[in-house]
Amino acid sequence: QAQLVESGGGLVQAGGSLRLSCTASGRTFSRNGMGWFRQAPGKEREFVAGIGASGSPTDYADSVKGRFTISRDNAKNTVYLQMNSLKPEDTAVYYCSASSTMSVFRRTSGYYDYWGQGTQVTVSS
Numbered sequence: 001q002a003q004l005v006e007s008g009g010g011l012v013q014a015g016g017s018l019r020l021s022c023t024a025s026g027r028t029f030s031r032n033g034m035g036w037f038r039q040a041p042g043k044e045r046e047f048v049a050g051i052g053a054s055g056s057p058t059d060y061a062d063s064v065k066g067r068f069t070i071s072r073d074n075a076k077n078t079v080y081l082q083m084n085s086l087k088p089e090d091t092a093v094y095y096c097s098a099s100s101t102m103s104v105f106r107r108t109s110g111y112y113d114y115w116g117q118g119t120q121v122t123v124s125s
Contacts, residue, residue, distance in 0.1 A: 002026035002114055004096050009119030012086055016123070020081040022096030022116055029053075029098045030074035033105035035112060036081045038092035038121075045095070049081060050105030059105070064090070086123045093118040 008020040020036070035050040049060045049070035058070050067086075072079040079096060097112035099105070106112075 004098060004114050004116035006094065006096050006116040006119040009094060009121045011122045011124065014086060014088055014123055014125050016086050017082070017084045018086065018121060020083065020094055020096075020119060020121075022079045022081075024077040024098065024114075028074075028077055029114075030077065031103055032099045033102055034072065034079045034096065034098045035105045035107075036070060036079075036094060036096055037109055038090075038094045039118075040092040043092075045109050047107040047109070048094070050107065051079060052105060053103035059107070083121070086121075088123045088125045091121060091123050093120050 003025050004022055006022045012018055031053045033052055036048040037045050038048050039045040047061055051058050051070045051072055067084050069082040095118045096116045098114040100113035
C-alpha cells in the first residue's frame with residue numbers, strides 16, 4: 001500500500017523558516033508529478049507548489065512565489081517544501097500529493113491519486 005508521510009511542520013514566528021518533507025513508501029514516485037497543497041480552517045484546500053517527475057518544471061501559487069521552494073530527491077523518494085519569510089497567513093495544514101501515472105503536476109487537487117495525512121504549520125505574528 002503506497003503512502004505519503006509529511007513531516008517538518010510546527011510553530012514558527014513570522015519571518016522564520018521551515019522545511020517540510022514528504023516521504024513515500026510502498027512504491028516509487030520518481031516518474032510522477034507531485035504537489036503541495038494547504039488548507040486553513042474554514043477555507044478550501046489550495047495549491048501551493050508543484051514539481052515534475054525529473055525535478056522540473058516547478059510552479060507556485062502567487063501568494064508563496066519567491067518565498068517557497070519545492071524540490072525532490074528521487075533517490076530518497078522524497079519531496080521537500082522550503083518555506084522562508086513565513087507569514088501568519090501561511091498558517092494551515094500542509095499536504096503533499098502525487099499522481100499515480102502522470103509525470104506532470106497540476107494545480108487542481110482532483111488530479112492527484114495519493115495524499116499524505118498533513119502536517120500543521122502555524123506562524124505567529
